[in-house]
Amino acid sequence: MYRSKHCESMPGKIADTKLAAKGRLSHEWALRRMGIIEKIRSKNEREQPLAGLRLGICLHITKETSVLAMAAKSLGAEIAICSANPLSAQDDIAAFLYEQGMHVYAWRGETKAQYQQCIQSVLAFKPAIVTDDGGDLHAAAHCQQKARNIIVGGTEETTSGVKRLAALQAAGKLLYPVIAVNNARTKYLFDNRHGTGQSTLDGILRATDMLLAGKNVVVCGYGWVGKGVASRARGMGATVTVTEVDPVRAIEAKMDGFAVSRLSDAAPAGDVFITCTGQTGVIRKEHFLKMKDGAVLANAGHFDVEIDTGALYATARPTQVRPNVERFIVNGKRLFLLSKGRVVNLVAAEGHPPEVMALSFANQLLSILHVAKNHDKMERKVHSVPEKIDEQVARYALGAMGIKIDEMTKEQRHYQASSS
Structure with a gap:
């Protein structure tokens, strides 16, 4: 109240x-x-x-x-x-x-x-x-x-x-x-990547108290937020798979050293799924049905539309097992939704x-x-x-930060202006 x-x-x-x-x-x-x-x-x-x-x-x-x-x-x-x-x-x-x-x-x-x-x-x-x-x-x-x-x-x-x-x-x-x-x-180079990258994992860890090392983490979307989340998850020892609809970003993720696949192919192996797309209906019922027992679902996007929570709530009655963690029994398996599908870094942590x-x-x-x-x-x-x-x-x-950087010399400024 x-x-x-x-x-x-x-x-x-x-x-x-x-x-x-x-x-x-x-x-x-x-x-x-x-x-x-x-x-x-x-x-x-x-x-x-x-x-x-x-x-x-x-x-x-x-x-x-x-x-x-x-x-x-x-x-x-x-x-x-x-x-x-x-x-x-x-x-x-x-x-x-x-x-x-x-x-x-x-x-x-x-x-x-x-x-x-x-x-x-x-x-x-x-x-x-x-x-x-x-x-x-x-x-x-x-x-x-x-x-x-x-x-x-x-x-x-x-x-x-x-x-x-x-x-x-x-x-x-x-x-x-x-x-x-x-x-x-x-x-976007710092807030979206470094800020959301760190705070998203902070929210997931505060909510679940899970060990990320050795887990299979699926990051949906490889924009600046997805880049940050994927990088931080790998830094904590997770094996990271990226899913994308943009072919250029998919190549970028691959060349950054991440596995890249369709979400339907990644669903059976994922331990943690994190949406970072700004798009609606990214993780849907057909993906829930393929997920293994114990899979965790989290959203890092602004709106609560990336994970189809409507399908989850329609399929099973949730049980609150921890603050910001709801358990659903789907196809005989336990799926855990964090923060009701809302932005996890601000609901389960401090942003x-x-x-x-x-x-x-x-x-x-x-x-x-x-x-x-x-x-x-x-x-x-x-x-x-x-x-x-x-x-x-x-x-x-x-x-x-107490950092000083160089300044262009007069000659360099002239060279830059003449070659542009």
Whole structure:
């Protein structure tokens, strides 16, 4: 159950305000490891570039997200925030942000209806800029006439959301400019690969307490997330098979040293199956029927559509055997579904480490500042993160690590310019 908290200046719905002190400690832990965000905040705080601007946020409510939200608040933004997943909100962080004067609509274990209501509550706040992870907030905004007239721009965190926005653009229905933060090199090369790679296995291990060494792990999809998951699983001693529908990525996986096969061929031998595709119906009933006793099913994609959980729940009644682990008896064999098929690294664990999210959220914060300053000059389309921002984030990250790199000489710059 959630407890609704209302006051004249700060409406919101969270689990329990008493968790704020715990949330503050988690926030401080992440803040110390996200120096890039602090650098951006301190550089811009005097000018208050977001003063008076209403910012609507739909992100996973984690300690890392609290660092981004607090930085935006320090730069002048008024904020309403909800969770990007019904099961990913961390209640102590929600309480901390609520205590800081934000309109927070998030608690762990929301129903689908409650999740949608939280999104509507953020839109009711009348944000001028919306920051999303997965595209649900953007999609809801496009269905509301009032939101259409108020929102001047937005940002999008993840692959799934960028694809949805691109579809709106292709149909001529995108109503405001959006920066695809996911497409920044300093986002997908690190967040998607290193962040999801580590945190997905973290979630699986926290849920199951299993030994990965010697297990047959089947990774569905070899995009940046799949690359990270496959690499980390192999690093822990697993034998990894990759399944793909893209022939180029399949060749890449093979040349990276992984076995590559069709999922139907890999199903009988797999001990752990991890979906990393952003696609629907990847693991289906015909695959469940082929799996061996004890197989574990986990999803690393944003939406809970990659594993056909509907078929599982229709086939067998689940038994909760551990937190975030349900057992199904299918064709006389036990199959174990993690986190109800939702993104395992955020439901069964804490999401990405702060050091990785510092890169992603530095892109978010700088992109929010860019939209706030330039929205009236931006076309209504999906924009790439400006190259200057991408490079600036990389330099900030190197500085935080104490790393110095070479600079091109005058002669090298001239040579590069003359040969391009």
